Amino acid sequence: MDASKKxxxxxxxxxxxxxxxxxxxxxxxxxxxxxxxSKNEFLVKKGDPCRYFCFVESGILQYAVTVSxxxxxxxxxxxxxxxxxLKSFLQQTPSPKNIKALSACKLWGLTIGDFxxxxxxxxxxxxxxxxxxxxxxxxxxxxxxxxxTLTPEERYKKLLVNEPKLLQEVPLHYLASFLGIxxxxxxxxxxxxx
Numbered sequence: 355m356d357a358s359k360k361x362x363x364x365x366x367x368x369x370x371x372x373x374x375x376x377x378x379x380x381x382x383x384x385x386x387x388x389x390x391x392s393k394n395e396f397l398v399k400k401g402d403p404c405r406y407f408c409f410v411e412s413g414i415l416q417y418a419v420t421v422s423x424x425x426x427x428x429x430x431x432x433x434x435x436x437x438x439x440l441k442s443f444l445q446q447t448p449s450p451k452n453i454k455a456l457s458a459c460k461l462w463g464l465t466i467g468d469f470x471x472x473x474x475x476x477x478x479x480x481x482x483x484x485x486x487x488x489x490x491x492x493x494x495x496x497x498x499x500x501x502x503t504l505t506p507e508e509r510y511k512k513l514l515v516n517e518p519k520l521l522q523e524v525p526l527h528y529l530a531s532f533l534g535i536x537x538x539x540x541x542x543x544x545x546x547x548x
Contacts, residue, residue: 375478405465
């Protein structure tokens with residue numbers, strides 16, 4: 355097994371957490387197709403249907419919406435993560451957001467046909483997807499609570515502890531937008547904490 359397929363296999367196994375389903379994972383891996391995005395290339399543009407559910411082998415994807423003429427980062431997908439405009443992908447409807455490569459990305463994508471086949475016919479993929487969605491709901495809930503209860507400084511400190519690679523890999527203005535603060539305020543916070 356090559357390094358790419360080994361990485362996606364290990365990530366899927368870590369989400370499934372059931373070794374009795376390991377024999378079903380090769381079918382999942384064989385359904386993914388490798389492709390690349392150059393820096394600033396879009397996985398999906400707002401208004402277009404999302405074509406893939408992806409594993410991010412390398413690179414960074416930015417989820418963004420435009421509010422009052424300003425781009426707001428809503429999520430950042432990093433190496434060993436999964437990415438999609440999920441509602442758009444599953445329903446094949448226009449995406450409400452852009453998903454853009456902040457750096458060159460190597461991705462593994464499932465088409466909607468392969469995704470539906472695996473959900474219906476592969477117990478390991480069904481368990482993977484259930485666990486994945488559950489984890490995403492937990493993350494979204496934590497993020498919303500943090501936005502309401504933590505100061506910008508506290509959100510930045512939490513990011514330092516929980517996601518230090520974000521601070522190394524993602525440009526400042528995207529992180530500031532993700533944390534819900536201005537770039538200027540983010541610079542002051544970094545200066546005071548470091």
